[in-house]
Amino acid sequence: MENSICLEVIWLLEIEDLSVSIGGKLVLKDVNLRVGSGETHALFGPNGTGKTTLLNVIAGIPRYVVEGGSIVFKGHDITKMSMDERARLGIGMAFQRPPAIRGLRLKELIKIINPNADATALLKEMDFAAFADRDVNRGFSGGEVKRSEMVQLLAQRPDFVMLDEPDSGVDLENIKLIGEAINQLTQKNMRPSNRTKSGLLITHFGHILEYMKTDRAHVMLGGSIVCSGNPKEILDQIKKSGYEGCVACLCPT
Amino acid sequence: MPMPDVEERARKAKDKKALYGIDIDLESYESDARPHEEVKEAEELPQEVKKAALDVGVKLDKESSGAYVQMDQTPVIAKSTFEGVELLSIEAALKKYDYLQDYWWKLVAPDADKYTAEVAQSPPAGYFIRAKKGMKTVFPVKSCLYLGSSNLNQRVHNIIIAEEGSELHVITGCTTPAHIQRGLHVGVSEFFIKKNAKVSFTMVHSWGKEVEVRPRTGITIDEGGSLSNNYICLRPVKTLQTFPTATLNGRGAVASFNTVIYSSMGNIDVGSNVILNAPETSSESISRVVSVGGEVIARGRMTGKVPGARAHLECVGLLLSDKGRIYSIPELDGQSRDLDMSHEAAVGRISEEELEYLMARGLSSEQATSVIVRGFLDVEIKGLPEELKQEIKNITQREDLKGA
Numbered sequence: 084m085e086n087s088i089c090l091e092v093i094w095l096l097e098i099e100d101l102s103v104s105i106g107g108k109l110v111l112k113d114v115n116l117r118v119g120s121g122e123t124h125a126l127f128g129p130n131g132t133g134k135t136t137l138l139n140v141i142a143g144i145p146r147y148v149v150e151g152g153s154i155v156f157k158g159h160d161i162t163k164m165s166m167d168e169r170a171r172l173g174i175g176m177a178f179q180r181p182p183a184i185r186g187l188r189l190k191e192l193i194k195i196i197n198p199n200a201d202a203t204a205l206l207k208e209m210d211f212a213a214f215a216d217r218d219v220n221r222g223f224s225g226g227e228v229k230r231s232e233m234v235q236l237l238a239q240r241p242d243f244v245m246l247d248e249p250d251s252g253v254d255l256e257n258i259k260l261i262g263e264a265i266n267q268l269t270q271k272n273m274r275p276s277n278r279t280k281s282g283l284l285i286t287h288f289g290h291i292l293e294y295m296k297t298d299r300a301h302v303m304l305g306g307s308i309v310c311s312g313n314p315k316e317i318l319d320q321i322k323k324s325g326y327e328g329c330v331a332c333l334c335p336t
Numbered sequence: 337m338p339m340p341d342v343e344e345r346a347r348k349a350k351d352k353k354a355l356y357g358i359d360i361d362l363e364s365y366e367s368d369a370r371p372h373e374e375v376k377e378a379e380e381l382p383q384e385v386k387k388a389a390l391d392v393g394v395k396l397d398k399e400s401s402g403a404y405v406q407m408d409q410t411p412v413i414a415k416s417t418f419e420g421v422e423l424l425s426i427e428a429a430l431k432k433y434d435y436l437q438d439y440w441w442k443l444v445a446p447d448a449d450k451y452t453a454e455v456a457q458s459p460p461a462g463y464f465i466r467a468k469k470g471m472k473t474v475f476p477v478k479s480c481l482y483l484g485s486s487n488l489n490q491r492v493h494n495i496i497i498a499e500e501g502s503e504l505h506v507i508t509g510c511t512t513p514a515h516i517q518r519g520l521h522v523g524v525s526e527f528f529i530k531k532n533a534k535v536s537f538t539m540v541h542s543w544g545k546e547v548e549v550r551p552r553t554g555i556t557i558d559e560g561g562s563l564s565n566n567y568i569c570l571r572p573v574k575t576l577q578t579f580p581t582a583t584l585n586g587r588g589a590v591a592s593f594n595t596v597i598y599s600s601m602g603n604i605d606v607g608s609n610v611i612l613n614a615p616e617t618s619s620e621s622i623s624r625v626v627s628v629g630g631e632v633i634a635r636g637r638m639t640g641k642v643p644g645a646r647a648h649l650e651c652v653g654l655l656l657s658d659k660g661r662i663y664s665i666p667e668l669d670g671q672s673r674d675l676d677m678s679h680e681a682a683v684g685r686i687s688e689e690e691l692e693y694l695m696a697r698g699l700s701s702e703q704a705t706s707v708i709v710r711g712f713l714d715v716e717i718k719g720l721p722e723e724l725k726q727e728i729k730n731i732t733q734r735e736d737l738k739g740a
Contacts, residue, residue, distance in 0.1 A: 142696050146688075170698035178696075182689045186711025195707065196697045218711070239697055 094155075095120045095281045096141070101152035103140050109150065110136050112306040119244070121278030123269045123296065125314050126285045128303035129326050134285045136180060137303070138245045141283075142176045143169045156243065175241025175268075177232035179248050179285075183221035189231060189254055190215040193238045199239035209234045209260060225252025233264040244268045246284035250291035262294025271296045289318045302329045342446045346456035356633070357577025357605045360548050362454055363695040365489035367518045369408035377399040378403045378413060384513060389480040391420035392509025392540040393727045396478055401505075402464040404479035408488055414463060420471025421504065422464070426493055429464030436464075439495055443526040443554025443581075451522045455491045462494040462523075465506060467533065472503035474721040476538075483512040483519045483547070492523040498533035498561070505535070505721055510549075511542045518546040528680070531586065532560040536720050540731060541569040541576070543599065551578040559586030559614070564719035567606065568731060572630075577605040579635060584610065584617035584645075594688040594715045595623035597736055599630040599660065607635025609667070612645035619646070624713050625653040627660030628738065637667040641674040649679035654686060654712055655704075702738065709737045 096118040103111035111133050118124055140147050140156060143166040143189075154162045161169055173226050184192075193202040206212045209230045220228055225286055237280055249261050270278040286292065292314065300314035302321070310317065310329050320328055353359050375381055378396035381389075385407060389396055396403050401418035404411065404425075411425035430436050446456035453550035465477055483490045496506045512519055521543070529535050543549060557563055582591045585595065593608040610619040621636045653662035666679040686708050694704035713732045717725060 144692050144696075158394075165701075166692060166695040167698055167700050167704075170696055176696050178693065180694055182687060184690055184693070184708065184711055186714035187707055192697070195699065195703075235697060 093119055095157060097155040098141070099153050099155070101140070101154065102150040103136065104148045104150050105136070105146060110306050111140065113152070114306070114308055116301065116308060118283060120281060120283050121275065122272065122298045123271075123282040123284070125292065125297045125300040126283060126303060127300060127317065127321060132303045133306040134303050135247055138176060138247050138283070141245060142174060144164060145264065170239070170241070173242030174245070175236050175239045175243070176245040177229070177236055177247060177249055179222050179251070181228060181232060183223075184219040185221060187219050188216050189219050189234070192219050192235065196235060197238040197240070202238070205234050205237045207213055208237065208266060223238060226254055226257050229253050229261055230257065237264060241268075242280055244280070244282045246282065248285050248287065250286055250288070258290060259294050262291055265291070265295045292318065302326070304329060339440070342441050342456050343604070345445070345447040346453040350450055350457070352447065352449050352453065354449040354451060354550070354577065356576045356579060356635070357550070358603050360520065360550070360575070362450060362520075363491065367458065367489050369410070369485060369488055372407040372410040372412050374410070374412050378405070378415075381405060381412065384404070385480070385482050385484075387404060388482060388511045388513055389509055392480065392511045392542050393731050394478045394480045394507060394509040396457050396480075399475055399476045399723065401473045401475040402465070402477040404477070405482065406461060406463075406480070406484050406492065406615055407482045409461045411461060411463070418473050418475060420468050420473055420502070421477060421534045422466040422468065423477060424462045424464045426462040426464045426495060428647065429495070430460060434691065436495070439497065439526060439528060442550050443528075443556055444524050452524055452552050454489070455493050455522055455524045456725045458491045458494050462492040464494070464497045465504070467498040467502035467504035469499040470501040474503070474505065476505035476721070476724055477506045479506065479508045481508065481521070481523065483516065483521055483649040486517045486519065489520045489522065493520070494523065494525040496525070496527045496535070496537070498529045498535045500531045500533060502669070503534045505724060506725070507538045507540070507724060509540045509542070512544050512547055514544065516544050516547065519544070520545065521549045523551045525551065527553070527555040527563070529555065529557040529561040529563055531558045534562050534719070536564040536566070536724070536725060538566040538720070538728065539568070541567075541573070542571045543573040543576075545572045546574050548574050549576040549578075552678070553578065553580035555580065555582035555591070557582060557584050557586065557589040557591060560588045561586060562590040562719065564594075564717065565608070566594045566717055566720070566728065568596045568728065569604070570596070570732065570737070572601050573604065575603045578607055579607050581609040581611070582619070583613070584612050584619065585614055587614050588616045589614060590617070591619045592718060593621040594717050595634070596713050596715055596732065597623070597625045597634075598684045598713065601630040603631045603633070605633040607637065610647065611635045611641065612647060613641050615642050615644045617645050620648045622650045622715055624715055625651070625710055626664050626713060626737065627653070627655050627662050628657045629659040631661040633662070633663045633665065635665045635667070636679065637669065639669040639671065639675055640677050641671050643672050643674035645672070646676040647662040648677070651679070651681040653683040654709065655683055673702050706737055713737070
């Protein structure tokens with residue numbers, strides 16, 4: 084059944100036995116992950132365990148070497164596809180530490196990303212209007228960078244949005260704003276059965292989860308997904324017994 | 337008007353090679369230019385000249401304080417539209433004002449090299465701009481030096497005097513139409529910025545693939561005076577060499593140089609030379625160079641002669657091809673105690689991280705490169721009126737600036 088055409092359509096993203104190396108070092112080992120259309124997943128795991136790598140590989144950053152396995156998005160094998168093709172196919176990403184781009188105003192970038200976007204309205208939505216004429220990310224604080232990322236994604240409107248620690252360095256007031264933006268990007272204002280946009284986010288402490296909705300969570304350890312399940316249960320488990328608990332695989336399935 | 341001393345010195349230097357840049361055989365160019373008809377109003381200029389001027393940011397409209405256009409060796413219009421600015425052809429000015437002898441060849445030596453010597457031995461052609469004492473305007477004087485005949489050696493000698501307390505903005509576009517196979521442009525400019533005067537001088541070059549260019553500029557700035565000098569060259573040129581020298585002679589004088597180069601071929605040798613000769617003077621020189629081919633030498637020299645002078649140099653280059661070369665030469669010469677002089681220089685490629693970031697937003701590699709290059713060349717220029725700032729931005733944004 085799993086290989087039937089019917090199911091391939093339901094999974095927006097399907098990663099199978101993905102192994103990836105960088106600089107000759109294996110950093111992802113046999114990763115399996117499926118994200119359905121309209122679902123938002125959270126990814127937990129200690130530092131250096133491969134979470135950001137997984138997002139980067141899905142986005143198609145070329146520094147990584149895929150040693151085995153495949154990434155299928157909307158039924159297309161994108162394992163060898165270039166970054167921009169993936170983006171145009173509907174993959175978007177909020178970077179954890181995006182670079183600054185000298186001489187490129189944020190509002191200009193919004194127009195380049197989506198000529199039909201209402202830059203002024205989007206900036207206002209993220210309480211970011213004052214940054215319209217600033218160079219992208221240049222001199223932005225940690226929290227400002229996150230809002231800049233959200234504004235760009237709101238313009239891009241990806242079908243699958245990846246968020247690498249959208250809550251790190253963000254104060255409480257703005258965490259709510261970012262949570263709302265993620266809900267908007269993942270259509271949480273719609274009935275679950277009507278949602279088509281999906282998401283995958285990395286968070287360390289889960290603060291952001293108080294302001295946004297997730298459907299499923301995964302734990303990554305040593306380059307593999309070791310456990311998947313209900314986000315709240317998994318987070319409670321991690322808070323209770325740390326990631327060691329996951330090594331022993333005590334997570335509910 | 338004859339100046340035997342100048343002519344004598346020039347004659348002796350007629351074979352003197354310049355310190356920098358590829359040596360040019362002046363004999364291979366013609367000096368005799370056919371004369372052009374003068375016009376009363378800028379609107380009457382030939383269509384192709386107006387179009388070429390517009391292309392180098394010189395919109396000959398009402399939003400200016402004066403217009404000067406020189407076609408080959410003929411000043412076809414020299415007209416001020418603001419009472420605070422006097423604008424004449426240099427020939428007319430030399431006849432009108434005896435005092436100009438005190439300015440003529442005082443900041444650039446007629447025997448500096450064979451190019452200055454060539455200009456000194458030619459009948460004067462160029463502009464004279466004088467901002468009258470205390471008179472200020474944000475509307476720029478717009479000038480266009482148009483080299484319209486093949487094989488011509490266009491010689492220009494300009495003088496700008498900004499009198500005490502004046503504010504003057506000048507934009508000069510130097511250009512040649514596409515059909516010109518070959519040409520040489522030698523421009524001598526002498527700028528005198530008096531006490532508390534504020535001047536911006538913006539030069540946009542757009543030459544042909546077989547055109548050689550040798551501007552020679554000397555600037556002096558008195559107490560409290562300031563200069564913002566901006567040079568933009570984004571189109572192909574065969575060889576270009578310039579090293580304007582500014583001397584800050586009065587307390588608190590300020591000079592800032594911005595250079596923006598996009599090179600695809602040829603040999604470009606540019607820079608600025610600033611001598612900080614009075615207390616509390618300060619100078620900044622920023623150059624941004626992109627090469628997708630061709631050699632660019634970016635020089636910057638600051639000499640601090642008195643305590644308390646401050647100088648900063650920044651030469652940043654993006655080298656996007658194996659066919660190109662960027663040679664950055666920042667020089668700081670401290671000759672006194674209590675100086676504050678610094679420089680930063682970098683030559684590199686486009687950051688992978690920036691490229692990937694934009695590609696993750698759906699931009700193709702080419703689009704992303706172009707956006708980064710344009711951003712890189714978008715220098716923040718201080719001291720320019722909004723309209724000129726926008727004009728410079730339009731020029732850098734309009735170009736089809738690619739990677740290799």
